[in-house]
Amino acid sequence: MxxxxxxxxxxxxxxxSVTVNNDHDHPVFLHLQRCTxxxxxxxxxxxxxxxxxxxxxxxxxxxFAASALSPFSSLDYARKVxxxxxxxxxxxxxxxIRVYASSPEPLQGILIFLRMVHESPYYPNKFTFxxxxxxxxxxxxxxxxxxxxxxxxxxSLGADVFISNSLIHFYMSCGDLDSAYxxxxxxxxxxxxxxxxxxxxxxRRGCAEKALQMxxxxxxxxxxxxxxTMLGVLSACTKKLDLEFGRWVHSYIERNGISVNLTLNNxxxxxxxxxxxxxxxxxxxxxxxxxxxxxxxxxxxGYAKLGAYEEARxxxxxxxxxxxAAWNALISGYEQNGKSKEALSIYHELQxxxxxxxxEITLVSTLSACAxxxxxxxxxxxxxxxxELGIKLNCHLTTSLIDMYSKCGDIKxxxxxxxxxxxxxxxxxxxxxxGLAMHGQGKAAIDLFSRMQETxxxxxxxxxxxxxxxxxxxxxxxxxxxxxxxxxxVYGIAPELHHYSCMVDILGRAGxxxxxxxxxxxxxxxxxxxxxxxxxGACQIHGNVExxxxxxxxxxxxxxxNNGAYVLLSNVYAxxxxxxxxxxxxxxxxxxxxxxxxxxxxxxxxxxIHEFLAGDNCHPLxxxxxxxxxxxxxxxxxxxxxxxxSQLLQLIEEDDMQEHALNLHSEKLAIAFxxxxxxxxxxxxxxxxxRVCGDCHSVAKLISRLYNREIILRDRYRFHHFSGGHCSxxxxx
DNA sequence: ATAGGGTTAG
Numbered sequence: 001m002x003x004x005x006x007x008x009x010x011x012x013x014x015x016x017s018v019t020v021n022n023d024h025d026h027p028v029f030l031h032l033q034r035c036t037x038x039x040x041x042x043x044x045x046x047x048x049x050x051x052x053x054x055x056x057x058x059x060x061x062x063x064f065a066a067s068a069l070s071p072f073s074s075l076d077y078a079r080k081v082x083x084x085x086x087x088x089x090x091x092x093x094x095x096x097i098r099v100y101a102s103s104p105e106p107l108q109g110i111l112i113f114l115r116m117v118h119e120s121p122y123y124p125n126k127f128t129f130x131x132x133x134x135x136x137x138x139x140x141x142x143x144x145x146x147x148x149x150x151x152x153x154x155x156s157l158g159a160d161v162f163i164s165n166s167l168i169h170f171y172m173s174c175g176d177l178d179s180a181y182x183x184x185x186x187x188x189x190x191x192x193x194x195x196x197x198x199x200x201x202x203x204r205r206g207c208a209e210k211a212l213q214m215x216x217x218x219x220x221x222x223x224x225x226x227x228x229t230m231l232g233v234l235s236a237c238t239k240k241l242d243l244e245f246g247r248w249v250h251s252y253i254e255r256n257g258i259s260v261n262l263t264l265n266n267x268x269x270x271x272x273x274x275x276x277x278x279x280x281x282x283x284x285x286x287x288x289x290x291x292x293x294x295x296x297x298x299x300x301x302g303y304a305k306l307g308a309y310e311e312a313r314x315x316x317x318x319x320x321x322x323x324x325a326a327w328n329a330l331i332s333g334y335e336q337n338g339k340s341k342e343a344l345s346i347y348h349e350l351q352x353x354x355x356x357x358x359x360e361i362t363l364v365s366t367l368s369a370c371a372x373x374x375x376x377x378x379x380x381x382x383x384x385x386x387x388e389l390g391i392k393l394n395c396h397l398t399t400s401l402i403d404m405y406s407k408c409g410d411i412k413x414x415x416x417x418x419x420x421x422x423x424x425x426x427x428x429x430x431x432x433x434x435g436l437a438m439h440g441q442g443k444a445a446i447d448l449f450s451r452m453q454e455t456x457x458x459x460x461x462x463x464x465x466x467x468x469x470x471x472x473x474x475x476x477x478x479x480x481x482x483x484x485x486x487x488x489x490v491y492g493i494a495p496e497l498h499h500y501s502c503m504v505d506i507l508g509r510a511g512x513x514x515x516x517x518x519x520x521x522x523x524x525x526x527x528x529x530x531x532x533x534x535x536x537g538a539c540q541i542h543g544n545v546e547x548x549x550x551x552x553x554x555x556x557x558x559x560x561x562n563n564g565a566y567v568l569l570s571n572v573y574a575x576x577x578x579x580x581x582x583x584x585x586x587x588x589x590x591x592x593x594x595x596x597x598x599x600x601x602x603x604x605x606x607x608x609i610h611e612f613l614a615g616d617n618c619h620p621l622x623x624x625x626x627x628x629x630x631x632x633x634x635x636x637x638x639x640x641x642x643x644x645x646s647q648l649l650q651l652i653e654e655d656d657m658q659e660h661a662l663n664l665h666s667e668k669l670a671i672a673f674x675x676x677x678x679x680x681x682x683x684x685x686x687x688x689x690x691r692v693c694g695d696c697h698s699v700a701k702l703i704s705r706l707y708n709r710e711i712i713l714r715d716r717y718r719f720h721h722f723s724g725g726h727c728s729x730x731x732x733x
Numbered sequence: 734a735t736a737g738g739g740t741t742a743g
Contacts, residue, residue, distance in 0.1 A: 231738045325741040
């Protein structure tokens with residue numbers, strides 16, 4: 001040991017004749033107390049080893065506690081000290097369990113506990129249990145905790161308030177609220193910690209209302225809340241997004257003289273930003289004398305999530321240390337507000353600046369931005385980066401990758417990721433089902449759902465939305481009905497509006513319009529705009545004017561701004577030749593100022609995203625694109641193509657003008673661009689913001705045959721894979 | 734010598 005030859009401290013030398021057995025006031029303990037760095041600790045360790053003092057259980061426990069609990073010592077070092085102690089006493093065992101329980105390896109705490117029970121002469125005492133129960137909570141092992149609970153009762157320690165409190169915390173973190181409540185009720189003299197454990201546990205479990213009720217009861221029982229209580233209460237307010245109550249809590253803290261620390265201020269700040277009050281947040285932020293990285297990040301996140309990007313950027317640029325969480329807050333702020341391009345550009349800036357290293361959270365947000373944009377090449381490069389760094393895929397990352405590949409049109413890669421991982425949670429399964437659904441592989445999605453049922457992973461409400469969506473895209477009416485019928489009785493999941501909309505979509509698309517109407521009439525909850533929207537969509541496909549008008553007016557009652565409704569109804573009129581209806585609608589839209597959402601398509605070539613709007617000539621290569629488009633039309637017409645104008649909103653009198661408008665559709669521009677610039681071996685991948693129109697759909701099919709190119713088109717609802725003159729949707733969309 | 738907390742995430 002280097003410190004043996006170069007002493008940093010002048011320790012008195014002890015002869016081996018020193019009586020160590022009862023020497024509890026040995027001067028070395030004073031040094032241990034004053035020890036401030038690892039070298040000094042090592043030196044004392046060496047000295048004690050040399051003098052044999054380490055082998056006295058009491059002295060050994062002192063050195064061990066110092067190395068285990070000091071902020072500058074590592075757990076590995078403490079473990080080495082422990083292993084040198086021949087007969088650790090109960091205190092030493094307890095301390096080792098304690099440090100493992102709050103270490104990154106809490107399982108070790110359980111294992112040490114078992115060793116103690118088997119190898120040592122000691123039986124766990126009232127100090128042991130809180131530590132080992134904490135370890136069980138950390139690994140979310142309900143059965144381990146239950147066994148410990150049993151031991152507690154057998155040891156007649158069931159009434160100990162410290163142990164009970166740790167059990168409450170344990171049951172809460174395992175989600176067993178009933179057991180937590182039972183233990184809580186059994187505590188005779190509930191202290192503030194008993195209440196805190198219930199309140200924070202409930203708040204974290206999403207039972208915000210119950211947490212607040214618990215706080216109220218606590219007040220009624222005249223138990224004085226402390227800062228931790230208020231953290232729990234604030235966390236409940238934040239979950240409820242209840243600004244008024246949050247403000248009341250803030251003033252309650254001030255009125256009741258609760259010691260305000262930095263953490264409590266940070267939690268209050270977070271409550272204000274999450275409840276969307278930037279004014280309250282800013283006032284508090286400016287008033288806070290002490291700020292840490294969490295304060296800055298919380299404020300940054302608040303700005304970014306509420307769209308105040310300049311302020312968010314300002315915080316990032318002025319905060320004392322830009323850790324990865326700060327960058328993540330900015331990236332996810334952009335991403336969650338649909339500003340994916342900005343999110344990607346911040347990610348690139350982060351990578352270039354090397355200020356902080358992207359972590360899993362960065363990658364999840366960035367992949368989600370890629371998914372929104374359909375930026376396959378960027379998404380691919382992130383996947384490569386993950387492999388390069390050897391980052392192990394957790395379920396979050398797996399889900400994001402599957403979602404990215406699915407939404408970027410590469411369902412094969414999505415499946416590869418899915419099959420490559422060992423661990424799959426409900427989100428991973430659901431994402432894969434959704435991916436297959438959007439690619440029209442309804443049968444495969446359903447098969448996957450059956451395989452999911454062979455695992456222990458229980459489907460949730462989102463899983464069912466995706467399964468029903470798969471049925472809808474693949475026209476699987478019978479299956480859809482079966483799954484919908486299973487939700488409540490078999491899985492205990494009450495169908496929500498999403499599920500009802502899917503069912504209306506399934507029935508309506510299949511032409512069962514009457515049945516869809518009956519289904520809506522029998523709904524136990526009021527139908528939403530999306531339910532009527534699904535019916536209206538079905539009316540468009542099947543050209544049912546009377547029902548379309550009914551659905552449209554119900555939809556507009558609920559959502560008067562819904563311009564999509566007019567477009568759909570207009571399409572129904574056009575399809576059935578009711579041109580007076582079309583012009584009436586057009587007039588109405590002009591008068592009310594409602595505009596059809598502009599169609600736009602995107603295509604990524606060599607990592608650059610090119611965007612096209614209907615009829616735009618902003619692209620630098622616009623001339624070339626239009627002449628390619630002319631060539632395509634000539635070639636298509638000679639192959640027998642007749643333009644289909646039924647889905648044109650504008651009533652244009654002259655026939656060739658109509659045709660011209662059709663040719664300007666953004667997806668056609670993007671396809672022309674793709675034919676020019678995407679390597680022939682690669683599919684042409686296009687993303688459209690609206691649904692693809694019937695004419696563009698037939699054109700894409702023909703192009704795939706005449707030019708022998710694969711075209712993968714993502715529209716608002718799903719993917720269309722065109723190849724050899726056919727589409728994967730089998731014209732069912 | 735004992736328990737309880739805040740920010741970034743699908």
